[in-house]
Amino acid sequence: MGTSNPTIDAANAAADATPRLPAPPLQLKRPALFLDLDGVLAPLAETPDAVVPDSRRTAVLKAVAERLDGRVAIISGRTIAEVDRIAEAALASASGVHGLERRRADGSVDHAKPAKTVRQAVEAFHDFARDRPGMIVEDKTVSAGLHFRGAPAEAEAAKALARRLADDTGLVLQPGNLVVEVKTPGTDKGTALTAFMAEAPFAGGVPVMLGDDLTDEDGFVAAEAAGGFGVLVGPPRETAARYGLPDVDGVLDWLERLKESA
Numbered sequence: 001m002g003t004s005n006p007t008i009d010a011a012n013a014a015a016d017a018t019p020r021l022p023a024p025p026l027q028l029k030r031p032a033l034f035l036d037l038d039g040v041l042a043p044l045a046e047t048p049d050a051v052v053p054d055s056r057r058t059a060v061l062k063a064v065a066e067r068l069d070g071r072v073a074i075i076s077g078r079t080i081a082e083v084d085r086i087a088e089a090a091l092a093s094a095s096g097v098h099g100l101e102r103r104r105a106d107g108s109v110d111h112a113k114p115a116k117t118v119r120q121a122v123e124a125f126h127d128f129a130r131d132r133p134g135m136i137v138e139d140k141t142v143s144a145g146l147h148f149r150g151a152p153a154e155a156e157a158a159k160a161l162a163r164r165l166a167d168d169t170g171l172v173l174q175p176g177n178l179v180v181e182v183k184t185p186g187t188d189k190g191t192a193l194t195a196f197m198a199e200a201p202f203a204g205g206v207p208v209m210l211g212d213d214l215t216d217e218d219g220f221v222a223a224e225a226a227g228g229f230g231v232l233v234g235p236p237r238e239t240a241a242r243y244g245l246p247d248v249d250g251v252l253d254w255l256e257r258l259k260e261s262a
């Protein structure tokens, strides 16, 4: 049965027409896990701040990292500070802002130098959001995000502004889930995964990337290229992932079972 929203109906129809991917195997030789945060480890919420720590998530992250000798990292669009807030610093390895920040298992951190034009983008987003209730501007230093989950009628105008800014400034356009972002060029989730795989404790492992968003596709491709695979979380769609899981609970269940069988 259709909803009253043609966009949602079209997405549902596309999802129904696309076959579901099989669940990922549990018997894996030296798995190295790369996990997206929003939509994979945490259900989507109305605002970024509404996502808070969860005892089940924190416990399973710690347990699986211990079981896999540290071969677990979160690779997120959020900053590493945000990843640590939500995951209660459960993991030593993390990458933030689509690969622009990366913390290794030994605690050392790489930060991309922010493009100067990110400030210009943050200001333009604030100007745009000022008279539009529900819009949220996210300043991630190396990147600027404009969220329209709370103001869906402004989606097209927000995307057009971000496109214009990207064209004018050389920042990279990064579409997301009811958010549009312009970021400092140079990295994506795939480059972050590849960099982790070149170092201890990940080197020699089989990379498995779990993600739900378009930005995670770079991670799926990089995982395949390094002899592993991607796992799409959520409704089926065209993807480079080989396996699928239905939702956040499915991910946490799979991680708990993996911890027992790895």
Ligand SMILES: O=P(O)(O)OC[C@H]1O[C@H](O[C@H]2O[C@H](CO)[C@@H](O)[C@H](O)[C@H]2O)[C@H](O)[C@@H](O)[C@@H]1O
Binding pocket: 036, 037, 038, 039, 043, 044, 045, 046, 047, 048, 049, 051, 075, 076, 077, 078, 079, 138, 145, 147, 149, 176, 177, 178, 179, 213, 215
């Ligand atoms: O790569 P991820 O870990 O999935 O991060 C992607 C973005 O997540 C956050 O925004 C998204 O989640 C919010 C809370 O559920 C939601 O309100 C928003 O609509 C989503 O786009 C975060 O704020 C962004 O910085 C991340 O890039």
